[in-house]
Amino acid sequence: MGGLLATEKLIIGLLLIISLVAMAIRQFRIPYTVALVLIGLLIASWSPLNFELTPELILALFVPPLVFEAAFHISFNELRRNLPGILLLAVPGVIITTLVVGGIVKLGTSLDFSVALVFGALIAATDPVAVVALFRALGVPKRLAVLVESESLFNDGTAIVIFNLMIAIGLTGRFNLAGSVASFIIVAAGGILIGSALGWVVSRLIARVDDYLIETTLTTVLAFGSYLIAEEFHVSGVLAVVAAGLINGNISPRGMSPTTRIVLFNFWEYVAFLANSLIFLLIGLKVDLAAILAAWQPILIAILAVLVARAMVVYGLSWLVNRVAEPIPVKWQHVINWGGLRGAIGLALALSLPISLGSQRDLLIDMAFGVVLFTLLVQSTTMRPLIRSLGIGIRSQSQIEYETRLARLTSLQAAGNHMDRQHQDGLISTDTWNRIKKTLGWQIDAATDSVREIVNEEPTLENKENETIRREVLRARRSALFDLHHDGAISQDVLERLIAEVDTALPEESKPLSEDKKLEPSSDIDSKEQDK
Secondary structure (H helix, E strand, C coil), rough: HHHHHHHHHHHHHHHHHHHHHHHHHHHCCHHHHHHHHHHHHHHHHHHCCCCCCCHHHHHHHHHHHHHHHHHHHCHHHHHHHEEEEEEEEHHHHHHHHHHHHHHHHHCCCCCCCHHHHHHHCCCCCCCCCCHHHHHHHHHCCHHHHHHHHHHEEEEEECCCCHHHHHHHHHHHHCCCCCHHHHHHHHHHHHHHHHHHHHHHHHHHHHHHHHHHHHHHHHHHHHHHHHHHHHHCCCCHHHHHHHHHHHHHHHHHHHCCHHHHHHHHHHHHHHHHHHHHHHHHHHHHHHHHHHHHHHHHHHHHHHHHHHHHHHHHHHHHHHHHHHHCCCCCHHHHHHCCCHHCCCCCCHHHHHHHCCCHCEEEEEHHHHHHHHHHHHHHHHHCCCCHHHHHHHHHCCHHHHHHHHHHHHHHHHHHHHHHHHHHHHHHHCCHHHHHHHHHHHHHHHHHHHHHHHHHHHHHHHHHHHHHHHHHHHHHHHHHHHHHHHHHHHHCCHHHHHHHHHHHHHHHHHHCCCCCEEEEEHHHHCCHHHHHHHHH
16 A cells, blocks of 8 residues: 555656646747756756666557557548658668667677667667657648658657567577568568557447547557557557557547547647656656766767768658659758657667676666767757758748638638537527527638738738648548448449549649649549549
């Protein structure tokens, strides 16, 4: 009982610290996660806390909600659009990082080459939580944020798989290329398949209920359950969570009521905030500054190795991406390169190193903590001025005002459509709906005039409006096609072909609506549908 109370006091104390830091950090221009690490360091140096930061605690308790929340909000369309770049950075990128970091560390330290490769694998995964939060605050382009966040989601699972392969090679001294590749494919594909299946099953269950408490509980079970089930089958639990979050996040919200969406999104935002806050605070509390200072030379070599490998991966693979897919601008490459922070995954893997490595294990853990501290305290704090100096995400006051007015109009129209459906279903009486409709009508008219006014005052916003309208038209087409298929009016084959056509048109943002030939029924498919 005493142990339980002590644990409860510790958790309450940590939550209080998190709340106070979140309130205080509003006055400063440093990432919130950095502030938590610094506070943890101060507390640990003043009054060390007696607790054990285990890899199981990080990987099984903290990582699933963070990964699920991020994957839940990534659109299939955005993912498909950027898939070549994401996969290149997340798979070959991790392998290159492992080899480059391992090679440099081997040359600069006394570590065995196999052990140096283990360090390269454990530190290969990026954790851009602080950077993504900054992206949202600065309003950087959506595609850049998707590239950075999606790369992190997929390279987490890739790095864990490669780390386990490197550990096996380091302990046995044997390397089988064919066996290693087969093992990688089985573990990665197995995790994705399990997560996809569970994500689809839970989305079907959510479609059958209309209770936000049950639906929120089902997503919680999915986030943690997909990880645990995948690990039971000895495949990638992290990739299972990624797949489950992507499938569930792109299917489930369609059948949710507005209340459920709000509750669900708020819940996962809070859970991710809590997990993220606790893990970075615990990192600060667990860092042994004396050990890190004593190992400053290998830590500097490790930091240099990570920076060199990251630059090689980002600029080298981006050059390749630019020749086979939608180009990644050079300015974005600078941000992706410097935004390759390291965090929870690297520390969890370092802490899971086998005891049989002896003194080399302690050095690897110190090096991992040193690299994580550098990326958090140096790279994340300099990201804002870098983005500003590159001119990325800088929006004029008129743009911000246009977005505000447009969002207000869109929300009012959505409210009106929802209430209209409630009235049609008999949930609102005609008299009540007529009164509400009149008030909503005035507000929608006023909001429409407000949007028209700022577009007329600022001609440069016309392209922005064209892009918005065009996307809404394409999304409406997509929704209508799903409705037709659901009602049995079109076959699965026709649905897939037409959806692919619409999805292909979605990324093309530059052309005005009037120039978009894909919106005209000129394709063979559209012509056939019209002939019918």
